[in-house]
Amino acid sequence: MNLDARIPDGPIEQKWSKAKFDMRLVNPANKRKYKVIVIGSGLAGGAAAATLAELGYDVACFCFQDSPRRAHSIAAQGGINAAKNYQNDGDSVHRLFYDTVKGGDFRAREGNVHRLAEVSVDIIDQCAAMGVPFAREYGGTLANRSFGGAQVSRTFYARGQTGQQLLLGVYSALSRQIGIGRVTMFPRTEILDVVVDDGRAVGVVVRDLVTGTISSHAGHAVILATGGYGNVFYLSTNAKGSNVTAGFRAYKRGAGFANPCFTQIHPTCIPVSGDYQSKLTLMSESLRNDGRVWVPKRKEDCGKHPDKIADEDRDYYLERKYPSYGNLSPRDIASRAAKEQCDDGRGVGPGGRGVYLDFRDTVKRDGEARVREKYGNLFDMYQRITGENPYRVPMRIYPAVHYTMGGVWVDYHLQTTVPGLFCLGEANFSDHGANRLGASALMQGLADGYFIIPFTLGHYLAGVNAKDLASTTSAAFKATEADVRARQDKLMNVRGKRSVDSFHKELGLLLWDDCGMARTKASLEHALAKIPELREQFWKDVTVLGERDSFNQSLEKAGRVADFLEFAEIMCKDALVREESCGGHFRVEHQQDGEAKRDDERFAHAAVWEYTGEGKAPNRHIEPLAFENVKLATRSYK
Amino acid sequence: MSTLNLTLHIWRQADRKAAGKLVTYKVKNVSTHASFLEMLDILNEQLIEKGEEPVAFDHDCREGICGMCSLMINGRAHGGQRATTVCQLHMRLFKDGDEIYIEPWRAYAFPVIKDLCVDRSALDKIVTAGGYISVNVGSAPDANDVLIPKEYADRAFEAAACIGCGACVAACPNGSAMLYTAAKLAHLHNLPQGQPERLHRTKAMVSAMDAAGFGNCSNHYECEAACPKDISREVMALVNRDYAKAAWVHRDRDDKGDGGG
Numbered sequence: 001m002n003l004d005a006r007i008p009d010g011p012i013e014q015k016w017s018k019a020k021f022d023m024r025l026v027n028p029a030n031k032r033k034y035k036v037i038v039i040g041s042g043l044a045g046g047a048a049a050a051t052l053a054e055l056g057y058d059v060a061c062f063c064f065q066d067s068p069r070r071a072h073s074i075a076a077q078g079g080i081n082a083a084k085n086y087q088n089d090g091d092s093v094h095r096l097f098y099d100t101v102k103g104g105d106f107r108a109r110e111g112n113v114h115r116l117a118e119v120s121v122d123i124i125d126q127c128a129a130m131g132v133p134f135a136r137e138y139g140g141t142l143a144n145r146s147f148g149g150a151q152v153s154r155t156f157y158a159r160g161q162t163g164q165q166l167l168l169g170v171y172s173a174l175s176r177q178i179g180i181g182r183v184t185m186f187p188r189t190e191i192l193d194v195v196v197d198d199g200r201a202v203g204v205v206v207r208d209l210v211t212g213t214i215s216s217h218a219g220h221a222v223i224l225a226t227g228g229y230g231n232v233f234y235l236s237t238n239a240k241g242s243n244v245t246a247g248f249r250a251y252k253r254g255a256g257f258a259n260p261c262f263t264q265i266h267p268t269c270i271p272v273s274g275d276y277q278s279k280l281t282l283m284s285e286s287l288r289n290d291g292r293v294w295v296p297k298r299k300e301d302c303g304k305h306p307d308k309i310a311d312e313d314r315d316y317y318l319e320r321k322y323p324s325y326g327n328l329s330p331r332d333i334a335s336r337a338a339k340e341q342c343d344d345g346r347g348v349g350p351g352g353r354g355v356y357l358d359f360r361d362t363v364k365r366d367g368e369a370r371v372r373e374k375y376g377n378l379f380d381m382y383q384r385i386t387g388e389n390p391y392r393v394p395m396r397i398y399p400a401v402h403y404t405m406g407g408v409w410v411d412y413h414l415q416t417t418v419p420g421l422f423c424l425g426e427a428n429f430s431d432h433g434a435n436r437l438g439a440s441a442l443m444q445g446l447a448d449g450y451f452i453i454p455f456t457l458g459h460y461l462a463g464v465n466a467k468d469l470a471s472t473t474s475a476a477f478k479a480t481e482a483d484v485r486a487r488q489d490k491l492m493n494v495r496g497k498r499s500v501d502s503f504h505k506e507l508g509l510l511l512w513d514d515c516g517m518a519r520t521k522a523s524l525e526h527a528l529a530k531i532p533e534l535r536e537q538f539w540k541d542v543t544v545l546g547e548r549d550s551f552n553q554s555l556e557k558a559g560r561v562a563d564f565l566e567f568a569e570i571m572c573k574d575a576l577v578r579e580e581s582c583g584g585h586f587r588v589e590h591q592q593d594g595e596a597k598r599d600d601e602r603f604a605h606a607a608v609w610e611y612t613g614e615g616k617a618p619n620r621h622i623e624p625l626a627f628e629n630v631k632l633a634t635r636s637y638k
Numbered sequence: 639m640s641t642l643n644l645t646l647h648i649w650r651q652a653d654r655k656a657a658g659k660l661v662t663y664k665v666k667n668v669s670t671h672a673s674f675l676e677m678l679d680i681l682n683e684q685l686i687e688k689g690e691e692p693v694a695f696d697h698d699c700r701e702g703i704c705g706m707c708s709l710m711i712n713g714r715a716h717g718g719q720r721a722t723t724v725c726q727l728h729m730r731l732f733k734d735g736d737e738i739y740i741e742p743w744r745a746y747a748f749p750v751i752k753d754l755c756v757d758r759s760a761l762d763k764i765v766t767a768g769g770y771i772s773v774n775v776g777s778a779p780d781a782n783d784v785l786i787p788k789e790y791a792d793r794a795f796e797a798a799a800c801i802g803c804g805a806c807v808a809a810c811p812n813g814s815a816m817l818y819t820a821a822k823l824a825h826l827h828n829l830p831q832g833q834p835e836r837l838h839r840t841k842a843m844v845s846a847m848d849a850a851g852f853g854n855c856s857n858h859y860e861c862e863a864a865c866p867k868d869i870s871r872e873v874m875a876l877v878n879r880d881y882a883k884a885a886w887v888h889r890d891r892d893d894k895g896d897g898g899g
Binding site: 134386 | 683782
């Protein structure tokens with residue numbers, strides 16, 4: 001497996017400029033002769049589709065939702081980082097780069113992260129020009145707030161719905177291109193496989209979710225921007241439809257899959273309330289700007305009303321343990337600290353699985369009206385879900401699966417190990433290392449879609465003859481389509497007794513216990529023994545009712561869960577082999593004073609998994625990571 | 639934790655062309671902390687166990703922002719709790735023994751796909767016609783070069799909070815998409831960046847709304863009451879004024895002729 005990351009030579013500040021100059025271009029008049037397939041319409045995919053169409057390429061964009069405006073980027077709440085230094089508080093491109101590499105616990109590629117920090121400033125300009133209604137000061141300038149893992153205010157936001165506002169910007173740009181005929185949009189259409197012919201990606205096989213029709217589409221290049229795989233845990237903050245199918249199918253067609261064990265558990269989510277629970281709801285990290293996290297000092301106080309617990313009997317454990325970052329410690333650290341308090345028997349709420357996020361002091365200092373202005377919609381959402389008023393009673397929160405740093409391996413050009421197959425946004429692995437900082441996912445999605453792929457894809461296409469568009473009647477397409485149909489038939493024909501959801505829930509619980517916030521050799525070996533059993537049961541006893549060739553939500557889910565059941569195994573294998581703790585990957589055996597203990601000697605690399613065939617063990621390759629600009633050090637937020 | 643036993647009357651329809659009907663189901667032991675969609679999940683699990691096809695309904699984020707969920711509950715779009723989508727509606731608002739009628743959005747422009755799922759692509763067509771600012775990536779000035787008074791930025795944001803669910807259309811006796819279209823326009827027209835194309839945009843989007851089969855607005859304001867994001871009917875006044883102006887002074891343009899290529 002070729003893992004040449006193609007990072008340009010030279011000083012880190014000049015790599016991207018140099019790369020852009022060295023890249024080949026496609027003549028404006030020739031661009032329309034190239035067909036580009038984009039899967040996903042979120043910040044990464046939608047931005048890529050719109051921008052490539054602006055340049056003149058012939059774009060086809062697919063999404064499983066009923067409209068491109070509903071991609072899961074829409075749910076991002078808190079904000080988007082950019083090194084504008086509008087607050088004059090010491091920010092710079094280099095500082096954003098440094099914070100991101102450090103926040104990722106030194107498991108990201110320096111070159112990619114620096115480029116991300118560089119283009120972050122252009123993203124804000126572009127979004128403002130498109131009419132994204134960012135929060136502003138009375139003087140008319142843009143407002144900022146702080147997020148975890150940073151000591152500057154560099155986060156731009158639109159109340160608690162920054163994701164929706166940025167996505168509506170992308171959607172409007174995409175709609176413009178759809179209107180003038182440069183993008184053909186396929187909503188309610190799901191990718192089921194990638195077609196690879198003679199080592200190159202040449203197209204995709206998709207299913208029209210309304211009619212059930214399977215069809216093939218050819219392109220000179222295929223871009224996957226299909227989001228993360230957090231739903232492998234069943235309960236997560238992801239939308240119900242989010243899935244790993246595109247990335248996993250690409251893996252099975254030859255694309256390396258990197259660091260699948262790097263999953264992010266977000267510290268501030270509404271705790272689980274019962275076994276009917278279908279998803280977990282995030283309470284934005286921005287709340288940690290003003291909310292203070294605590295648990296009672298004494299176990300016997302846990303059942304008391306919080307008002308009855310005096311200040312000296314409260315343990316503001318983040319402020320105690322990490323005085324300089326306090327409540328704004330990075331996500332992995334804050335999550336583990338919450339688990340630690342609950343494991344110690346000092347958790348609050350049902351089952352003792354919760355900690356308080358308390359706004360009492362802020363309401364006292366700034367008044368309820370100011371708090372409402374900043375966080376009103378989040379407080380309302382909390383109240384609707386829990387029936388409790390967070391202006392009066394502190395919120396109860398607990399960590400939940402939120403984001404996946406791992407993903408399809410890509411080089412500096414965002415190309416996978418399969419030429420012609422590119423991967424953007426959360427679906428790839430490149431920028432966040434072992435832990436993503438808050439407000440950096442939106443930044444990466446838009447960076448990839450607006451500012452990186454338009455250059456790197458052009459460079460690839462310049463080496464492809466426009467006349468060489470694959471035919472969907474070729475042997476490769478026929479074979480892939482046949483595989484897809486066979487898999488659909490197999491799912492329909494099990495005709496067992498158990499629902500798809502029941503398997504998904506069982507898998508999720510297993511992974512949460514064995515490959516969640518804390519992992520051990522024994523727990524991972526347990527999971528690796530159980531997953532194949534569960535998969536076998538699934539293929540014996542799952543039931544998918546309704547028709548294959550029609551609108552069938554059970555069939556959609558069944559395909560996704562079948563892929564999760566296979567994918568879960570490489571995730572656990574990856575966690576087992578990585579015998580160190582870093583970022584979101586916490587191996588209980590590797591810690592020092594309760595903090596993650598990295599092993600840079602053995603693991604300063606990305607682990608890349610290669611599919612070797614049905615029933616065969618995958619190969620693990622490595623891409624070594626060089627740190628030339630940021631000194632490898634133990635992260636300290638103390 | 640208290641639980642509910644409920645009688646549900648749910649619209650079942652095999653596909654776009656088939657005739658639909660209300661079918662009655664009993665669902666037992668639903669936690670009051672469950673969301674309305676989780677209650678439907680419980681029903682579906684019960685149906686699957688009995689070998690009956692589960693009820694199809696649209697949903698995705700389940701946190702009130704993607705706009706995918708779309709149910710008429712007892713005749714009210716999203717169930718009638720103020721500023722709340724169905725996915726955020728919780729069962730504690732219902733009583734043990736309640737009978738609940740669950741139907742899809744009903745509007746000429748939203749044909750039923752199956753059971754409770756409808757086709758809302760007509761909403762996308764309105765945006766495709768002009769709901770954007772024509773600025774190619776790469777050509778933006780520094781974001782702080784264009785100052786925007788906070789008051790206008792806030793108004794733009796409030797209009798832009800629309801999640802495109804279509805509740806306004808479903809609630810309107812005329813099946814009009816006026817609140818939706820006006821919210822899209824008010825978002826862009828409260829910003830300086832939205833001014834150059836203001837009249838073209840207004841005319842194009844209103845025409846697209848008519849062409850997509852939405853009815854006319856006759857000021858019932860049911861839309862405002864049903865909106866899960868509290869979009870104010872004020873946005874509609876802005877459109878009417880701009881539309882009148884556009885009819886007099888705007889020249890049609892040819893989008894295909896120029897653009898970015």
